[in-house]
Amino acid sequence: MNAGGLAGFRVLDLSWHVAGPYCTKLLAGFGAEVIKIERPGVGDPTRRFALAPDQEVHAERGSLFLHLNTGKKSITLDLKKIEGRRLLLQLVGLSDAVVESFSPRVLPGLGLGFEVLRSLHPSLVMTSVSSFGQTGPYRDYRATDMVCLALGGLLYLVGEPDREPLKPWGPQASYQAGLHAAVATLTALYQREEAGVGEHVDVSVMESVAFQMHSYPQMYRYHGKIVRREGQRIAGHGPTGHYPDTTLPCQDGFVHVGSSGYHWEDVALLMEEPRLADPALKAAQRAQAAEIDALMQPWLSSHDKLEIFHRAQALRMPFAPVLSVGEVLQDEQLGQRGYFQEASHPVAGLVRQPGPPARLSESPWTTSAAPLLGEHNEEIYGGLLGYDSGEVARLRDGGVI
């Protein structure tokens, strides 16, 4: 088996929650050694994160933590203690990259800012993920994922036009920032070979959201037009914009009806409704969305989503069934692709989870279950840093690790 593409890189992961951990999950999956640093006794808060208000979560069974932290090692370390910071600097000296997601003042306040780390280790790449970035008027603003989604411009575009905007499920702004951080970290590591020195990578969750704005800011600048949300219909098309492009109810749920405006005759054929091939509708498209929906609905209401999906796709139209999470787990395409993988976790048992974000023919995605809190203390403090068991015990008793 070939070594993973990032084998040989060691990454110190000081990050918690979602953005930093998703970045380092991706790095770990392709072979980087990721050492996750958590607070003694407490750990990453997502260890206890519940997905629903009434859900009780055992500290080593939280789904969000189990998902985001595959492939990593966990050590505990108290950065508020001087000896903790000393240990961190030792680890930094042995690492290629540090990923962190504290508010911008935190690490410099502890004497662990980029300038300090760089002076000890000039080739270090440090990736800092923060809500707004390391600079700027919002730098010290408090934020949650939804706040970044709002200020980044994406939230305005989702939901029904006649009521409040709607956030997508889950910490999507943070996931986006994690992806930006992964791309930027690998870019900085690539540059390092030629440049000889590392770099401070400054990732902003708000900017990662604004990256999704799809030319609308420039279109506003040109025409003063503000693109608004349109519920189930894709926003941002002008009155002659492509249609159908919407989600509609069907017999057993919902289906996305997408034709990109090129398949009028096929839509009419599929739905046994000749009026859908009317040239006047083709000319009007979006402007007659309601009429088009009304012509499609009877056929949709009498067919199931998977049948609709297969029959439309056979005519090369990008329809899609709206699948529940349970249905995603049963999806035959993902199943045949071996997409869902299982890893054995000492407390949670066999954990089934989504697999490779991409497939590389020479650099396999390999993953192990998320670590228990401090599971790798012996391996790292003993093995990597060379402390004997007495010293490790002293550190533990002193609350340093």
Add this chain to the structure above:
Amino acid sequence: MSLRLPLDGVRVLDLTMIAAGPYATQLLADMGAEVIKIEGPTRYDRYRGPLRGRDREDYPPGGPGDRPYNQGTRFNEVNRNKLGIALDLAKPSGVAIFKRLAAVSDVVIENYSPRVMGNFGLDYSVLQVLNPGLIMVSMPGFGATGPYRNYVANGPVPEAMSGLQHLTGYAGGPPMKISGWYYDQTNSLTAAFATLVALHHRRRTGRGQHVESVMLEAAALLVGEAIVDHAVTGRSPDRMGNRHSQMVPHGCYRCAGEDAWVVIAVRNDAEWRRLCQAVGRLDWETDERFATVEGRRLHEDELDRLIEGWTAERDHREVTSMLQEAAVPAGAVLHAGEVMDDPHLSERGFFQGVVHPEAGAALLPRAGWLLGGTPLPIRRPAPCFGEHNGHILAELLGLMPEEIRALEDGAVISSRPLV
């Protein structure tokens, strides 16, 4: 600070079209890679818009002009920093030129359906022999294998099929679409990431490889916790609008003016007390019902009404600064114009100026990071159709002017769409 760009020296042949692929190559181009976008004389990138132009708002003011396909706002935004040629891969002489280019390139990236590159005689098994260090990145809709391999996927498809759309919606309401292109750009970032993994691998081993980046597979990871949870419990969370499993209050509140909103999220009891103080409502702060998160959850409807009673009379940015002064998470729901004019993004150099020879001046957004604290300038505008045919063929392949003219005469290359 180094003057070299991070991906200096990396050459990418970019066959991708529309959004997901071009955003991936935009990321590489922005970081300094030489990206050569390859359209076809009869196969132009439809993101340029219809050849004769249509909605005026898809073009700069005064557009679309004589050549609408060179003035499309969306196309010109995502394809900046790239060179452009128009080469017909359906012709043997076009394929021969492509192979010569592939021999001196580092990456080939395409988002055709799975059989197309093979039909051109340009699948990975051929390119690998030509250039063992070449990294080929394919972005097929559902993957090169599996029962859906010939199916078509664009942005809304993984929204529906990843589970994200089913999980999203107003409380008691139906599953709601997100944006229609949310997963296009998720896939772009994932494909760029995977390309960089392959570049690192090649640096260590000297070998290229075939990368497959599939939108649905990148997408499902963004609801991974729900998948993990369902596999264990058999349940998934009910749609709950803007509410949150851990935080109360957590919502989107109407502000003064038309379609103006602010989001507020309270993570703990201390933030709740600071919110009460910022709003000047001691009675909320002393109300026992709201003192704990459990209590706030029980009375969440009333809480949301009270908060909106306060925000509804105020400007959304005023609410944001008042609450942020009090260290309470809050954010105005900005529309695209407000994003363009936002002072934080402005100071961070998020939008960069560029002048396009036919479309004029524009401000274009970068990705969500800075390297070394300074935005990288945009080096060149998006290419006009076939703009760099002569330059690429002469400079990279050493073709003589008469050879290039012959290719034009044979419609193997073209400087305008031949449709």
